[in-house]
Amino acid sequence: xxxxxxxxxxxxxxxxxxxxxxxxxxxxxxxxxxxxxxxxxxxxxxxxxxxxxxxxxxxxxxxxxxxxxxxxxxxxxxxxxxxxxxxxxxxxxxxxxxxxxxxxxxxxxxxxxxxxxxxxxxxxxxxxxxxxxxxxxxxxxxxxxxxxxxxxxxxxxxxxxxxxxxxxxxxxxxxxxxxxxxxxxxxxxxxxxxxxxxxxxxxxxxxxxxxxxxxxxxxxxxxxxxxxxxxxxxxxxxxxxxxxxxxxxxxxxxxxxxxxxxxxxxxxxxxxxxxxxxxxxxxxxxxxxxxxxxxxxxxxxxxxxxxxxxxxxxxxxxxxxxxxxxxxxxxxxxxxxxxxxxxxxxxxxxxxxxxxxxxxxxxxxxxxxxxxxxxxxxxxxxxxxxxxxxxxx
Amino acid sequence: xxxxxxxxxxxxxxxxxxxxxxxxxxxxxxxxxxxxxxxxxxxxxxxxxxxxxxxxxxxxxxxxxxxxxxxxxxxxxxxxxxxxxxxxxxxxxxxxxxxxxxxxxxxxxxxxxxxxxxxxxxxxxxxxxxxxxxxxxxxxxxxxxxxxxxxxxxxxxxxxxxxxxxxxxxxxxxxxxxxxxxxxxxxxxxxxxxxxxxxxxxxxxxxxxxxxxxxxxxxxxxxxxxxxxxxxxxxxxxxxxxxxxxxxxxxxxx
Numbered sequence: 288x289x290x291x292x293x294x295x296x297x298x299x300x301x302x303x304x305x306x307x308x309x310x311x312x313x314x315x316x317x318x319x320x321x322x323x324x325x326x327x328x329x330x331x332x333x334x335x336x337x338x339x340x341x342x343x344x345x346x347x348x349x350x351x352x353x354x355x356x357x358x359x360x361x362x363x364x365x366x367x368x369x370x371x372x373x374x375x376x377x378x379x380x381x382x383x384x385x386x387x388x389x390x391x392x393x394x395x396x397x398x399x400x401x402x403x404x405x406x407x408x409x410x411x412x413x414x415x416x417x418x419x420x421x422x423x424x425x426x427x428x429x430x431x432x433x434x435x436x437x438x439x440x441x442x443x444x445x446x447x448x449x450x451x452x453x454x455x456x457x458x459x460x461x462x463x464x465x466x467x468x469x470x471x472x473x474x475x476x477x478x479x480x481x482x483x484x485x486x487x488x489x490x491x492x493x494x495x496x497x498x499x500x501x502x503x504x505x506x507x508x509x510x511x512x513x514x515x516x517x518x519x520x521x522x523x524x525x526x527x528x529x530x531x532x533x534x535x536x537x538x539x540x541x542x543x544x545x546x547x548x549x550x551x552x553x554x555x556x557x558x559x560x561x562x563x564x565x566x567x568x569x570x571x572x573x574x575x576x577x578x579x580x581x582x583x584x585x586x587x588x589x590x591x592x593x594x595x596x597x598x599x600x601x602x603x604x605x606x607x608x609x610x611x612x613x614x615x616x617x618x619x620x621x622x623x624x625x626x627x628x629x630x631x632x633x634x635x636x637x638x639x640x641x642x643x644x645x646x647x648x649x650x651x652x653x654x655x656x657x658x659x660x661x662x663x664x665x666x667x668x669x670x671x672x673x674x675x676x677x678x679x680x
Numbered sequence: 681x682x683x684x685x686x687x688x689x690x691x692x693x694x695x696x697x698x699x700x701x702x703x704x705x706x707x708x709x710x711x712x713x714x715x716x717x718x719x720x721x722x723x724x725x726x727x728x729x730x731x732x733x734x735x736x737x738x739x740x741x742x743x744x745x746x747x748x749x750x751x752x753x754x755x756x757x758x759x760x761x762x763x764x765x766x767x768x769x770x771x772x773x774x775x776x777x778x779x780x781x782x783x784x785x786x787x788x789x790x791x792x793x794x795x796x797x798x799x800x801x802x803x804x805x806x807x808x809x810x811x812x813x814x815x816x817x818x819x820x821x822x823x824x825x826x827x828x829x830x831x832x833x834x835x836x837x838x839x840x841x842x843x844x845x846x847x848x849x850x851x852x853x854x855x856x857x858x859x860x861x862x863x864x865x866x867x868x869x870x871x872x873x874x875x876x877x878x879x880x881x882x883x884x885x886x887x888x889x890x891x892x893x894x895x896x897x898x899x900x901x902x903x904x905x906x907x908x909x910x911x912x913x914x915x916x917x918x919x920x921x922x923x924x925x926x927x928x929x930x931x932x933x934x
Contacts, residue, residue: 307804308829582783
C-alpha cells in the first residue's frame with residue numbers, strides 16, 4: 288500500500304477535486320503546472336535560498352534533555368517555532384508565492400483562522416510586492432487582534448467573513464468565492480494540506496523540507512536517519528504532513544497524529560475529526576469531516592485556533608483509515624499543562640497547537656531507547672493571552 | 681420521455697426558477713412550487729440547503745442558513761414532495777451540493793427522486809469525471825438527468841466533452857462569479873452567449889447567474905433556450921407572500 292498521493296490525486300479513497308465548474312480552470316491550471324514549476328532549477332534555487340536566508344532554515348533538531356529524562360525516552364524537538372513568522376506555515380507560503388509569480392498571478396488571496404497563515408501569506412506578499420487579501424472569520428478577527436494588526440502592517444487587506452459561523456471554514460468559503468469571481472489574475476494560497484487536488488500534495492511537498500532535515504539532522508545526532516516515532520499535531524494537517532513526508536512509506540517509523548479533543552471527545556465541544564468525523568466532502572476534498580447525519584458541516588471547538596477545523600487533509604484521512612498513523616486526542620487542559628511544562632523544563636514557550644503534541648507523553652509510554660521526534664510547529668507568543676487567562680498568570 | 685426533454689422541445693424561451701427549500705418557512709416548499717407553475721414558470725430548481733454552499737453568493741447562502749435553522753433536512757424535503765406530482769406537471773430539478781447527497785446515499789437519493797417524480801439533478805461540486813465513473817449508471821437507471829455547468833472560462837474542448845456526456849441541457853453560468861453578484865450583462869456576456877450558441881451543441885443551453893429582470897432575461901435567452909433565476913427570486917420571496925409570485929414572473933415575462 289502507498290501512503291502518498293496517486294496520479295489521480297487521491298490518497299487511497301480520499302482526496303480528489305470536488306469543485307464547481309467555475310473553479311475548474313483555476314485548479315486545472317495549477318494541477319498542470321505545479322510539479323513542472325517545482326522541478327525547474329531556478330525555482331528550486333530561489334526556494335532553497337529564501338528558506339535559508341529569509342526563513343532561517345534549517346530549523347534545529349533539538350535534543351530535549353530534561354523532557355527526555357522526565358519521560359524516560361529520547362525526545363527531539365523539530366524547532367519550526369524558530370522560523371520567521373513563528374511557525375511552519377511560511378515554508379508553504381514561500382513555495383506558493385513563487386508558483387503564483389511563475390503563473391503570472393499578481394493578486395494573492397488566503398484564508399486564515401488564528402491568523403498564522405494569514406501573517407505568513409501577508410509576509411511573502413510584502414516580500415514579493417504582490418497584492419494580498421486575507422479572509423478571516425468575523426469572530427476570529429475579534430479574538431486574534433494582534434495577528435490582524437500584523438497583517439495590516441504587512442500591507443494586506445483583511446476582509447471579515449460574515450457568513451455561516453464566521454470562523455475558519457467560512458473564511459475558506461469566502462476565499463473560494465473570491466477565486467471564482469477572479470479566475471484569471473489571482474492565486475489562492477491555501478494554508479494547509481486541505482482543499483481540492485493538487486493543494487494537499489503541493490502543500491505537503493513544500494512542508495516536506497521538515498522531514499528532509501529531520502533525516503540528516505538525526506543522522507548527525509544518533510547515527511540513523513530513522514526515528515522510531517514522529518509526532519505532530521493535526522488540524523488540517525500541514526505540519527504533520529511535512530514531518531511525516533519522507534517517512535510515509537517506511538513503516539519502521541511510527542507516525543502519531545495528535546488531534547484536539549477540546550473539552551473532551553464526547554463533550555460536543557471538540558475538534559477530534561478522526562473520532563467524530565465521517566467520510567464526506569469539504570472544501571473540494573473527499574476526506575473525514577465533522578458533520579450532521581444530514582451532511583451539514585458542523586463547527587468544531589478547540590482552545591487552539593489552529594486546530595479547530597472540521598476536517599483533516601485527505602492524506603491524514605488515509606493514514607487514519609489504513610492504520611498507518613496512530614491518532615490520539617488531547618483535551619484543552621492536557622495541552623495547556625504540557626505547554627507550561629515545556630516552558631519550565633526546556634525554556635521554550637510552544638504554540639498551543641504544538642502543546643497538544645507535547646501532551647502525548649502523559650498518555651503514552653515510550654521505551655527508553657526510542658527516538659521520538661516531535662514537530663514543535665509554532666511558538667507561543669500569539670497564545671500569551673490564552674496562557675495568561677488559563678493559568679491566571 | 682423525461683419532462684425536461686418534453687419542455688425543451690417547446691418553441692419558447694424557458695423561464696426556470698430556483699428557490700431554497702425550507703425558506704422563508706419550513707413548509708413553504710409545496711405552495712411555492714404550485715404558485716410558480718401557475719404563474720407560468722417552465723421549470724423549477726428546488727434547492728437542497730447546505731451549510732457551506734461554495735458557489736453561491738450571500739443571498740442564497742443566507743436563505744440556506746435560514747432553511748437549515750428552520751429544520752430542513754433531506755428527509756423532510758422528500759416527505760414534503762411525496763405527492764407533488766398530483767398537482768404539478770412541469771419539470772422539477774433538485775439542486776444541491778454533493779455532501780448531503782453522499783450522506784443520504786447516492787442510490788437511495790436517486791431512488792427517492794424517481795419515486796417522487798423528480799426529473800433531474802444539478803450538483804455543482806460533483807465533478808464530471810467522478811460522475812462518469814461512479815454515478816452515471818445510477819442516475820440513468822433512475823431516469824434522472826444530470827445537468828453540468830459551463831462558464832466563460834471553460835475551454836472549447838471541455839465544452840464538447842461536457843456536451844457529449846450531457847443528456848438534457850447545459851447550464852451556462854453567465855460570468856465568472858458566484859450567484860447573485862452580477863450587475864447586468866455587457867458585451868462580454870453577449871459574445872459568450874453568441875459563441876456557445878454557434879457551437880452546434882447537441883444539448884440546449886440554459887443561462888443562469890445574473891438574470892434578474894425582463895432585460896437580462898431577454899439578453900440571456902437571445903442565443904440560448906432559456907434562463908434560470910435564483911437570487912432575485914429569493915429576495916422577492918423574502919419580502920412578499922407566496923400568493924403574489926405571479927407578480928414576480930410578470931416582471932420577467934410581461
